[in-house]
Amino acid sequence: MDSKHSMISLKKKLAGLLDMIPKQSEIIYADYPLYGNVGDLFIMKGTEAFFKENDIRVRKRWNPDNFPIGRKLDPNLIIVCQGGGNFGDLYPYYQGFREKIVQTYPDHKIVILPQSIYYQNEDNLKRTADIFSAHSNLHIITREKASYATAQAYFQNNHIKLLPDMAHQLFPIIPTQQPTGQKLRFIRTDHEANDELQRHAQAESYDWRTVLSASDRRTIAFLQTLNVLNKKAGNPLPIAFIWRKYSDYIINKAIRFFSRYKSVETSRLHGHILSSLLQKENTVIDNSYGKNANYYHTWMEGVPNTQIIRDALKKENLPAHM
Structure with missing residues (x-):
């Protein structure tokens, strides 16, 4: 398979997201990146392109600095969190925000887009697992096999999937x-x-x-x-x-x-x-x-x-x- 067809194949795999975020869904995009890490901006642009291609309607776009935690949301809205490489204890601000979302909205479907998971301290990982396990409709998408193995081991009460990075869109x-x-x-x-x-x-x-x-x-x-x-x-x-x-x-x-x-x-x-x-x-x-x-x-x-x-x-x- 040549480079072009390999990349087309990776893009097509992202259709697996539709199992969790069906076409024409209405969503909250909870934590788009407003900072200078350009790699995360490519993830955001791929995410927005996926929404557009599948007629997924974004009702609100917020980020950790302006999300109105505690605001009552339409129960039919899916809360979608940005993918990337900040799931873990290297970037506690963003991980803490996701945990707060999970705790605040126990009755909403929440989807965390493809992430790499890394914890330096296993106690921090177990703490996250305790918080996430209390949510019955939380979907954690991992973007490589190592993170998938970690998710399977520690997030057994949640829905786990393996998909490529959103930038492939x-x-x-x-x-x-x-x-x-x-x-x-x-x-x-x-x-x-x-x-x-x-x-x-x-x-x-x-x-x-x-x-x-x-x-x-x-x-x-x-x-x-x-x-x-x-x-x-x-x-x-x-x-x-x-x-x-x-x-x-x-x-x-x-x-x-x-x-x-x-x-x-x-x-x-x-x-x-x-x-x-x-x-x-x-x-x-x-x-x-x-x-x-x-x-x-x-x-x-x-x-x-x-x-x-x-x-x-x-x-x-x-x-x-x-």
Whole structure:
């Protein structure tokens, strides 16, 4: 199977979401990302594209900073939470928000879109499992086999499924310019960086902070502040609409940036996925706890023009480390 058909196949697998969110459903999109992690914005855009393709009607779009927790919701609305890689104790703000949603709305169907699960502390994982097990109609979708194994072990009272990342819904993405550079090294610099595997990438490298200009970062900070003030005023301003328009600009900027290169070497999962959506040759470097390797081995192994940097000492594709 060539790269194009491999990516089409991954996109088609997302139709499995319709088992939980049927066509023409009415939903609350509970936690769209309003921040500068461009990978999460690709997830958001894929999610919105899925909603549109399947005539899923979004009644409200909120995020953790302005969701009116406690507001009574139409019991027929499905609450849908953003996918990504923040399910666990590395990002407690977002995990805490999901737990609060689950506790506050025990009678609503809640769907958590494809997530990677990782806990450093097993007690934190057990605490989440206790909260989630009390909800009879909670659907947890995982995006790779390691997270699926963790979910099966700890979330036995919930509905568990394995599907690819929502960004695959965006295939195909057409490069917006001819490449002028050979290899883009797109290397993360935060606490998920795997220093041992990234040592060889000493040449000039970039990250999402390179894609975003100082003006972009100021605009995002302004919208975040406005979003919090908007909640205090009862959410009269269409922040979600404004952000959708501005995030389109950021997404297009990222596509232009990647289009400039013939190939990509990256430790960002969505650097890998975006490169594959653009059908560029790419090499993925694992992150600090195996997320990238887990995803690669679950969905991308065998896709033409993709490979992973392996290390004999690195445990790959195992259930989340405790």
